[in-house]
Amino acid sequence: SSVPGRPGPNVMTLDGQRADGYAPATVNRRMAAVSGLFTFLAMRDPCLPNPMPKGQESRWVSSAQRSGLLGHLATPAARSPLRVREPRRLPRSLESDEVIALFQGLRTYRDRAMAGLMLYCGLRAGEVLALRIRDVDIGGRWLLVLGKGSKERRVPLDVDLAGVIQTYLLAERPESDEQRLFLVAKGANRGLPLTAAGLRTIFRYHREISGVPDGHPHALRHTFGSALAASGVDLSIMRELLGHAHVNTTARYIHLVPAHVKSEYDAAINRQKQSH
Numbered sequence: 001s002s003v004p005g006r007p008g009p010n011v012m013t014l015d016g017q018r019a020d021g022y023a024p025a026t027v028n029r030r031m032a033a034v035s036g037l038f039t040f041l042a043m044r045d046p047c048l049p050n051p052m053p054k055g056q057e058s059r060w061v062s063s064a065q066r067s068g069l070l071g072h073l074a075t076p077a078a079r080s081p082l083r084v085r086e087p088r089r090l091p092r093s094l095e096s097d098e099v100i101a102l103f104q105g106l107r108t109y110r111d112r113a114m115a116g117l118m119l120y121c122g123l124r125a126g127e128v129l130a131l132r133i134r135d136v137d138i139g140g141r142w143l144l145v146l147g148k149g150s151k152e153r154r155v156p157l158d159v160d161l162a163g164v165i166q167t168y169l170l171a172e173r174p175e176s177d178e179q180r181l182f183l184v185a186k187g188a189n190r191g192l193p194l195t196a197a198g199l200r201t202i203f204r205y206h207r208e209i210s211g212v213p214d215g216h217p218h219a220l221r222h223t224f225g226s227a228l229a230a231s232g233v234d235l236s237i238m239r240e241l242l243g244h245a246h247v248n249t250t251a252r253y254i255h256l257v258p259a260h261v262k263s264e265y266d267a268a269i270n271r272q273k274q275s276h
Helices: 024-044 096-104 109-121 125-130 159-172 196-210 217-230 235-242 247-256 259-275
Strands: 142-146 152-156
Touching: 096 109, 096 196, 109 125, 109 159, 109 196, 109 217, 125 142, 125 196, 125 217, 152 235, 217 235, 217 247, 235 247
Parallel strands: none
Antiparallel strands: 142 152
16 A cells, blocks of 8 residues: 555565565564554453564563563563564774864864764764763763663763863853753754754754765764774773673674774683683
8 A cells, every 4th residue: 555645555564575665674663563563452452363473582681671670580572583684784984084074164162062072982962962061070071971771871071072061161052041061052942952953953064064974973973983992992891981782782893993903802702701
């Protein structure tokens, strides 16, 4: 069937076939939504059959499953085998000339501070927007970051970046009762917290004027992770700085660095396996 205004069929068959050009991630999200619908119906009426087949159990228990009084009894949930294989994409980091070109176009202390927090501290875009004034210890050069799953972590703050943030607070930040660090600087929403849409607009503008089409917020975070890996930083420390829930996510950066770093990674993994 088709939905007015959308090209092609919009209903996926249960055999996993697709002929409308959707990306594998989109197909998997839609199949997960269908599976969730049938799971909900089965909870409402246990007599209703669930046509979605169950696959192998996942490798770990999610944070949502571990929460609550009985979280210690949670077991890995079975995943549906109806999945399209997604291509594995390595993080895309920026070259030094791209970073220079992008930062040269940042005219305000606010924009420099936000980009610097991604590049020199490895923060996600959402973590930058969630920062409060009290989360930034300029004198001690520490950040208190609220990451995914409402997990807090402490991240060191670069000394030059600390100066940029301090200048923004003293000379550029609008007067407001808002506790969020980064606020809208102009227009009718001046003094209100900067939104995700506003951040995307800012980076879209700077990508155009700098001629760096890959200058996305997450690319700056990937550049930070790649720099840590290339410097030989321990994998567990990288995981803490980047706020990853699983070390496998951090290990992606090892594929972007020289062979001697990969050998150190293999040795660390072997030691970890022997300790269990």
